[in-house]
Amino acid sequence: MTTHESACPLDCPDLCSLVVDVEDGRVKRVDGGTRTPITDGFICGKVRNIADHLYGDDRVRHPMIRVGPKDGSVEGKFRQATWDEALELVAQRLRETRERAGGEAILPFHYGGSNGWLTEGALATRLFRRLGASRCVRSLCALPSGAAARGLYGAVPGVALEDYAEARLIVLWGMNPSATGIHLVPIIDRAIERGAKLVVVDPRRTPLARRAHLHLAVRPGTDLPVALAVIRELFASGRADERFLAEHTRGADELRRRAEPWTIGRAAAEAGISDLDLGHFVDLYAESRPAVIRAGWGLERNRNGGSAVAAVLALPAVAGKFGERGGGYTMSNGDAGWGVGPEPAIAAAEAPTRAVNMVELGRALTEPGEGAPKIEVLFVYNCNPTQTVPDQNQVLRGLAREDLFTVVHEQVFTDTCRWADVVLPATAFLEHREIRRGYGAMRLYDSPAVATPPGEARSNNQLFGALLEKLGLWRDGDPMTDDELARAIFDGSPAGAGLRDQLAAKGVAAPPLDRPRLFVEIHPATPDGKVDLVPAALDAEARHGLYHYEADPGSERHPLALISPAIAQQISSTFGQLRKGEAAAELAPEDAAARAITDGDAIRIWNDLGEVTCRAKVSAQVRAGVVVLAKGLWRFHTRNGQASNALIPPTLTDFAGGACYNDARVQVERAP
Ligand SMILES: Nc1nc2c(c(=O)[nH]1)N[C@H]1C(S)=C(S)[C@@H](COP(=O)(O)OP(=O)(O)OC[C@H]3O[C@@H](n4cnc5c(=O)[nH]c(N)nc54)[C@H](O)[C@@H]3O)O[C@H]1N2
Ligand SMILES: Nc1nc2c(c(=O)[nH]1)N[C@H]1C(S)=C(S)[C@@H](COP(=O)(O)OP(=O)(O)OC[C@H]3O[C@@H](n4cnc5c(=O)[nH]c(N)nc54)[C@H](O)[C@@H]3O)O[C@H]1N2
Ligand SMILES: [Mo]
Numbered sequence: 001m002t003t004h005e006s007a008c009p010l011d012c013p014d015l016c017s018l019v020v021d022v023e024d025g026r027v028k029r030v031d032g033g034t035r036t037p038i039t040d041g042f043i044c045g046k047v048r049n050i051a052d053h054l055y056g057d058d059r060v061r062h063p064m065i066r067v068g069p070k071d072g073s074v075e076g077k078f079r080q081a082t083w084d085e086a087l088e089l090v091a092q093r094l095r096e097t098r099e100r101a102g103g104e105a106i107l108p109f110h111y112g113g114s115n116g117w118l119t120e121g122a123l124a125t126r127l128f129r130r131l132g133a134s135r136c137v138r139s140l141c142a143l144p145s146g147a148a149a150r151g152l153y154g155a156v157p158g159v160a161l162e163d164y165a166e167a168r169l170i171v172l173w174g175m176n177p178s179a180t181g182i183h184l185v186p187i188i189d190r191a192i193e194r195g196a197k198l199v200v201v202d203p204r205r206t207p208l209a210r211r212a213h214l215h216l217a218v219r220p221g222t223d224l225p226v227a228l229a230v231i232r233e234l235f236a237s238g239r240a241d242e243r244f245l246a247e248h249t250r251g252a253d254e255l256r257r258r259a260e261p262w263t264i265g266r267a268a269a270e271a272g273i274s275d276l277d278l279g280h281f282v283d284l285y286a287e288s289r290p291a292v293i294r295a296g297w298g299l300e301r302n303r304n305g306g307s308a309v310a311a312v313l314a315l316p317a318v319a320g321k322f323g324e325r326g327g328g329y330t331m332s333n334g335d336a337g338w339g340v341g342p343e344p345a346i347a348a349a350e351a352p353t354r355a356v357n358m359v360e361l362g363r364a365l366t367e368p369g370e371g372a373p374k375i376e377v378l379f380v381y382n383c384n385p386t387q388t389v390p391d392q393n394q395v396l397r398g399l400a401r402e403d404l405f406t407v408v409h410e411q412v413f414t415d416t417c418r419w420a421d422v423v424l425p426a427t428a429f430l431e432h433r434e435i436r437r438g439y440g441a442m443r444l445y446d447s448p449a450v451a452t453p454p455g456e457a458r459s460n461n462q463l464f465g466a467l468l469e470k471l472g473l474w475r476d477g478d479p480m481t482d483d484e485l486a487r488a489i490f491d492g493s494p495a496g497a498g499l500r501d502q503l504a505a506k507g508v509a510a511p512p513l514d515r516p517r518l519f520v521e522i523h524p525a526t527p528d529g530k531v532d533l534v535p536a537a538l539d540a541e542a543r544h545g546l547y548h549y550e551a552d553p554g555s556e557r558h559p560l561a562l563i564s565p566a567i568a569q570q571i572s573s574t575f576g577q578l579r580k581g582e583a584a585a586e587l588a589p590e591d592a593a594a595r596a597i598t599d600g601d602a603i604r605i606w607n608d609l610g611e612v613t614c615r616a617k618v619s620a621q622v623r624a625g626v627v628v629l630a631k632g633l634w635r636f637h638t639r640n641g642q643a644s645n646a647l648i649p650p651t652l653t654d655f656a657g658g659a660c661y662n663d664a665r666v667q668v669e670r671a672p
Pocket of ligand 2: 011110111112113114115119140141297301380381382383384385387388389409410411412414426427428429460564565566571572573574630631632644645648661
């Protein structure tokens with residue numbers, strides 16, 4: 001038995017440090033380490049049990065090639081192949097398609113939220129850039145949030161999660177850390193013990209909402225008017241920090257003008273909350289110092305998402321909450337001033353080939369549009385599009401095309417693999433090296449492979465490196481091995497040497513400024529160093545201008561808002577194969593009663609895009625008018641094999657082209 005230090009690169013803000021016991025190349029035990037300050041020796045159940053994922057029955061162990069028609073079934077549809085045969089087939093299809101139809105007939109499809117600079121950004125990107133393939137716009141998550149945060153503040157980190165212990169008021173806005181980043185919970189506990197107040201803005205009574213001093217159970221997609229009303233009221237009641245606004249921001253008058261229509265009463269009515277509660281929130285926020293807003297991703301996943309994030313992030317500037325530990329906001333902490341990135345490892349320039357927004361995959365595969373080349377090869381890695389992309393039925397219609405050649409590089413046999421022409425076995429973290437920086441915890445790891453991949457699994461870089469060579473797209477001096485790629489990343493800029501030294505000495509690197517405070521150690525990274533409250537670029541890009549509210553898309557036929565939040569046992573669809581048993585959709589007691597639905601009934605949830613049949617859970621934790629069906633469900637979790645995405649429109653956020661997962665509007669009835 002050997003024991004190794006590692007880190008968890010899965011898509012979670014916490015970036016835990018791990019201690020891993022390995023015997024005969026197999027992972028035996030995983031526990032929390034102490035090198036990430038917030039991990040503090042404990043980790044989530046998902047990663048503690050990762051051996052079930054690594055060595056379970058669903059693991060893809062060998063390459064497989066399709067032998068039967070594409071109908072989504074598995075039995076008799078695949079045969080085992082050697083890597084040589086599979087690689088030759090894939091290389092030949094890529095070569096032939098590019099020569100005949102052009103590179104843009106090839107679409108790489110990858111999200112890679114759970115991947116770092118070695119397995120997301122390196123050789124795959126180089127291969128597809130050199131092929132002149134279509135570009136995949138990675139829009140499943142965080143694009144509007146990132147654009148809003150950078151528009152207002154530039155590329156700077158927010159409040160360190162450790163510093164929440166110092167806050168007197170913590171606002172969790174569209175964020176459920178009890179499932180999605182559990183290490184913030186004990187820090188919030190400590191703050192509460194020291195007298196801090198907690199406010200939660202969420203359509204659900206999440207575990208922390210149950211303990212909050214104030215829970216604003218807003219209707220999905222109404223955060224923009226709520227935040228604008230807070231801004232309006234702060235100005236109107238003389239509680240805006242006019243001195244701070246004059247010195248450190250631009251656009252305050254314009255923001256105030258745009259917030260003007262949103263009185264407390266009007267915003268509260270739109271959000272379906274009481275004016276008293278909203279007024280109470282303004283008072284709490286105005287009076288508390290330090291006050292911190294943890295903006296989650298629940299905020300962005302609707303038609304108003306970009307403007308909503310921008311308005312929420314404007315609050316600490318309007319109220320003058322910066323300048324002390326535990327005051328301000330946190331969105332993503334990915335921009336912690338690392339000064340290094342994956343581009344030098346990619347070593348191939350991006351060309352302006354056709355861009356396909358991931359949200360629109362179904363349409364791109366079935367109706368490419370005037371003049372756009374037809375997609376003939378789809379190469380899926382680091383992603384499970386049948387379960388995570390909007391408009392599941394259109395995606396499935398696209399994947400069912402017999403003239404589409406689909407390659408899926410995967411760890412486990414996901415529902416997307418069912419539609420592949422070639423399935424290739426992929427390694428998981430702990431089996432390959434990874435370089436990853438956190439987007440919550442501000443740390444960076446270079447974690448070695450510590451376990452032997454089962455079967456014939458190969459890493460992304462092994463796969464894409466082999467294809468670069470086979471296709472003659474390899475060039476002299478290209479970094480190819482993980483060592484060479486890592487060297488390119490750290491040698492690629494002056495900051496790299498210091499990070500490498502830290503990694504060598506401590507196994508973890510901290511950014512140049514640990515726990516930096518905005519307006520103390522760091523300043524907005526905007527061109528003039530001020531907070532830009534109405535950034536011109538976002539205002540121009542936004543569908544109807546920044547801070548414009550688009551009304552609820554509900555209708556009489558489809559009155560209920562379906563939301564699909566994260567659950568503790570999975571990361572998006574990852575680990576879903578281990579969660580046996582049928583999923584339940586939660587609905588509020590009044591909505592259930594109106595439809596004669598009782599707990600445990602089979603129900604049908606539908607709209608014009610599709611339907612899901614599953615079990616009902618009648619729950620007082622959901623506000624009226626809202627149905628909850630977890631994100632990332634697998635086909636076996638529901639009675640008709642469909643997931644929430646069967647009901648989610650492939651529409652885009654007001655700016656930055658993000659997914660509108662929480663804009664699905666549905667009707668529900670007892671299943672016959
Ligand atoms: N265990 C676990 N951890 C994860 C993940 C996972 O799947 N499982 N996913 C990871 C990823 S990819 C991400 S992006 C993060 C996401 O982290 P979070 O942002 O915490 O997760 P979500 O569940 O997407 O949304 C948070 C909350 O927003 C609420 N919500 C939905 N619509 C609205 C709305 O319109 N307004 C407001 N105010 N709230 C709304 C939901 O009820 C939910 O409680 O978590 C990461 N961590
Ligand atoms: N309905 C609904 N859908 C959603 C959301 C929602 O709120 N509602 N949220 C969205 C969010 S926040 C996100 S981030 C996306 C995530 O969407 P996806 O990127 O599709 O994420 P996962 O479902 O985790 O699937 C990732 C897959 O990559 C594989 N993988 C992991 N590492 C490697 C590797 O090194 N190599 C290869 N080849 N494969 C690897 C995993 O086994 C897994 O099957 O989902 C989105 N989908
Ligand atoms: Mo995400």
